[in-house]
Amino acid sequence: MTSTTDIFLTSRFLQRWLQASDERPSVLHTASELSLSPAIFAQILQKEISGGASLNKAMRRLRNLVICTLIRRDLSGAVNFHEVVTTISEFADFVVQQHLAALDAECQALYGIPIGQDSGTAQELVVLGMGKLGGYELNVSSDIDLIFCYAEDGETRATDDSQRSLSNHEYFSRLGRKLIAAISEITEDGFSFRVDMALRPNGASGPLVASFAMVEEYFLIQGREWERYAWIKARAMTGKADDITALEKIIRPFVYRRYLDYGAIDALRSMHAQIRAEVVRQETRHPERSNNVKLGRGGIREIEFLAQVFQLIRGGRDLQLRDRSTRHTLETLATKGILDKQIVQGLLNSYTFLRNLEHRLQYLDDAQTHTFPVAAEDQQRIAVMMRYQNVQQLLDELGCHRQFVAEQFDAIFKEKSGSAADQTSGLLSNHLDAAENADALAGQFAGAGFQEAQDAARRLLASWQSPRIQALSESNRNKLVALLNQASGLVGKLQENQLTCWNRLLDFMETIARRSAYLSLLTEYPHTLARVIRMMEASDWAAKFLTRHPILLDELLDESVLHQHPDWRHFEQELQRQLQHHQGDTERQMETLREMHHAMQFRLLAQDLEGELTVEHLADGLSQLADLIVAATIQAVWQTIASRHRDVPRFAVIAYGKLGGKELGYASDLDVIFLYDDDDQEAPANYAKLAQRFITWMTSHTPAGILFDIDIALRPDGASGLLVSSVQSFSRYQEKSAWLWEHQALTRARFCAGDSTIGAAFEAIRTDVLCQQRDPATLTQEVISMRKKMHDAHLNRSDLFDLKHDAGGMIDIEFIVQYLVLKYAYQYPQLTANIGNIALLKRCGELQLIDPELAEKTARAYRWFRKLQHGIRLQGADRARVVATRVTHEVGATRQLWASLFPSG
Structure with missing residues (x-):
């Protein structure tokens, strides 16, 4: 039909435009050498106006030149899909902004300046671009979806007697109508853009313009699920920066839920079904329209839905998923591992293919069409534009892309269970509404494999009759019954518990x-339900943790992600980004800290329950997580102190106890002290505020729970001491006033977060204190005395062995290590290393300070005690006690080592 050099002539619209004037071929050639931009648009527009054309005429001429230039550049291979959609989107912005500026000036001359009744400031029309325009992905021949808003009600302020004052609403309504006419009315030069206002609140029946207060009220009372989908794309094309920010704060909570909103899948599924039903109806009436690349099966809309459903589900928590671009959103889903990278690449390839084909359908006659043409000549033109040898090759490629998209769409949106009737059939179908059905229900539980079927039935009936369940909607009751049906079958297959x-x-x-x-x-x-049941079976603590924080269900969706080892650097960066985004919103920052901490803790828990982590590696992970949370909290809290005297506080958190020894458990509290090194006169007061607020942020109960309980009893002078200490006063206290048990505590202390210079100073003080030469007899007596006090405070009157407190248990081993460090560190400074009790025991054996074989046995005993304790804690027990015969050899080794060091104790 045409050679490669003039392939653009397959566009009939371009041919007609060229034939209308002898000058146009050269004008098109010149324009096609340019990469079109708003600056180029302005130059060409001004040239037209200087030649005597009105703004409306000049803009329409410019529009035709822009479209023809894009057709030529695209079909000739000079630009890619990205440049085409970006250019036409920028042109739409330019059109709206130019016409609005001119029309607003006209209206102000007639009616005065619109003034806000509350602020007393001039008001401007905020034009929102919706749909593909909002995402800078507009079609070349698309209409533009717009919404008109303004910040405040009020009246125009007249500047002379000839002006007639109007309410702001009436002023902006008139301005909006003029803007629509200026852009969309068809003249001899055509139009700039078709304009669609149907997405505004209440659609065609609603007012043309809405104040911010009207928009907010509409969202609260009438906003529907499909409108959340539409408003994802909303982008302000005009308006003052402050007004745009204020409007975004109204839009954001309507579109994005703070929780993970998986209900969006069902809502979008219903919306898609309605669209598909209309397409099928049209295809039935007009078979020639059966190949719709936008709305048809496997079309563009399904790719958009795939991207945007995850925005609705997760965008409330994940700021990176609030992008208006379909392409960028898909790329983010791949980066975050939410969708497989290969699948995303396939979707992006299909999206580009379908959008390029859509453009070529529109290049034919500048028509807003998405349907593959019926006429053979038109089909051939499209095939040539797409650079296929024949139509069938193009259709085959189209079929492959649509099949791939449809498969991915079904993987997310296909009904996962049958109809409501199917959902409520099965094990629990007819026996949940009356207590007398317990026997029949128990029989069905027994048939499902339950060994204690009567008890299981009674418990289910009790739960079902609870006010919370009885108050559910019919839809949610059906979902719950279906889930319980599924769960009963899974639990019935368990071998125990x-x-x-x-x-x-x-x-x-x-x-x-x-x-x-x-x-x-x-x-x-x-x-996901199967994974929930696995966790429920394995651990009472895990069950209660998930019940307290059901938002963590999201972590169970992708088992490969769940079992990835933590990327601490990425976690730290993401935590900082989220906190910075919510700066100034203390409540949201506290929630963010909790949500991210709980999610990472849950991943570690899942790996723990699957046996992928030793107790030591788990403790390292939980301690690393705590360190990062403490560091991020300190930074965020400092920004809330109005009287802060420097940008970065010279302040540090020192960890003691389990956090200090990197032996943190799931529910451990944090033993910390606070140090500063700052001569500014404001420092003591500001750092005291910082410490107080830090504790509040950590311990406050929010909807997401708490972070950690904080224990600050180990600070100098204990409960009677200052909340924060200077490095100098801490050093003096440790050298002259501290009790021996405080020096024992130093063996497990370390810098946790804050100013690393202070951390280094603390480590130097710690090393000096631990390396002091002590009187052996006094040291021995004080250690024995302190151990006896602890033992007396935790008497065990049961027949079980207390892994922590009984003689020969974990406390004895920790006291042994602390004693050896305090006794010998002056000779062997390597004993001051904070490397954990097991490693220090072995080091003492290597140094012949204790019997090496006994050191090894005691180290193994400590590891075994910790493993047993951890397992017991996972089952929810408050005290870690076991049958004594399970630890006979370990207790014997520990007592033997204790006796060798403390013959009289």
Whole structure:
């Protein structure tokens, strides 16, 4: 049909435009050498106006030149899809801004300046670009979806007697109508853009313009699920920066939920079904329209839905998913591991192919069409534009892309269970509404494999009759029944702990039942329920943790991500980014800290329960996590102190106890002290505020729970001492006033977060103190005395062995290590290293300070005690006690070592 050099002539619109004037071929050639931009638009527009054209005429001429230039550059291979959609989107912005500026000046001349009744400042029309325009992904022949807003009600302020004052609403309504006409009315030169205002609040039946207060009220009372989807793309094209910021604060909570909103899948599924039904209806009436690349099966809209459903689900928590671009959102989903990278690359390839094809359909006649043409000649033109040898090759490629997109769409949006009737059939179908059905229900539990079927049935009936469950909507009750049906089958297959697991699961289900998003998540991702049950069976602590924080269900979706070892650097950067984004919003920052801490802790828990972590590696991970949370909290809290005297505080957190020894457990509190090194006269007061607020941020109960309990009893002079100490006063205290038990505590102390210079100073003080030469007899007596006090405070009257407190247990081993450090560090400074009790025991054996074989046995005993203690704690027990015969050899080794060091103790 045409050679490669003039392939652009396959566009009939371009041909007609060229044939209308002898000058146009050269004008097009010149324009096609340019990379179009707003600056180029302005130059060409001004040239047209200087030649005598009105703004409307000049803009339409410019529009035709821009479209023809893009057609030529695109079909000739001079630009890619990105440049095409970016250029036409920037041109739409230019058109709106130029016309609005001119029309606003006209209206102000007639009616005066609109003034806000509250602020007393001039008001401007905020024009929102929606849809593909909002994401800078507009089609070349698309209409533009707009919404008009203004910040405040009020009236125009007349500047002379000839002007007639109007309400702001009437002023902006008139301005809006003029703007629509200026852009979209068809003249002899065509139009600039078709304008669609249907996305405004209440659609065609609503007012043309809305104040911010009207928008907010609409969102609160009438905003529908599909409108959340639409408003993701909303982008202000005009308006004052402060007004745009204020409007975004209204839009954001409507679009993005703070929780993970898996209910969005069902809502978008319904919306898509309605769109598809209309497409099928049209295709049935007009078979020739059966190949719609936008709305058809596997089309552009399905890719957009795939991207935007994750924005609705996760955008409330993940700021990076609030991008308006479909392409950028898909790339983010791949980067974050939410969607497989290869799948995302396939979707991006298909998106580019389909959008390029869509453009070529529109290049034919500058028509807003998405349907592959029926006429053979037109089909051939499209094939040539797409650089295929024949139409069938193009259709085959189109079919492959649509099939791939459809498969990915179904993987997310296909119904995961049957109809409501199917959902409520099965094990629990007819036996949940009356207590007398317990026997029949128990029989079905027995058939499912339950060994304690009567107890399982009674517990289920009790839960079902609870006010929380009875208050559920029919839809949520059906979802819950379907989930319980599925769960009963899974629990019935367990070899042990069936009833325990079932009871834990019902506690969890009662907690989440009124949050439809969680029910939707488990319904949409059935494998997640199986993982929940595995955790419930394995650990009471895990069950309670998940019940307290059901938002963590999201972590169970992708098992490969769940079991990845932590990328601490990435976690730290993401935590900082989130906190900075919410700077000034203390409540949200506290929630962010908790949410991110709980999510990472949950990942470690999952790896722990699957046996992927030793107790030592788990403790290292939990301690590293705590360090990062403490550091981030200190930075965030410092920004809240109005009287702060420097940008970066010269302040440090020193960790003692389990955090200091990197032996943190899931529910451990943090033993810390606070040091500063700052001569400014404001320093003591400001750092005291910092410490107080730090404790508040850590310990306050929020909807996401707490972070840590904080213990500051180890600070100088204990409860009677200052909350924060200078480095100098801390050094003096340790040298002259500290008790021996405080020096014992120093063996497990370390710099945790804050100013690293202070951390180094603390380590120097610590080393000096531990390396002091002490009187052996006095040291021995004081250690024995302190150990006896601790033993007397934790008497064990049971027949079980207390792993921590009984003679021969963990406390004895910790006292042995502390004693050896304090006794010999002056000779062997390497004993001051904070490397943990097991490593220090072995080091003491290597130095012949204790019997090497006994050191090795005691080290193994300590590791075994910690493992047993950890397992018991996972089952929710407050005290770690075991049958004595399980630890006979370990206790014997510990007591033997103790006796060799403390013959009289």
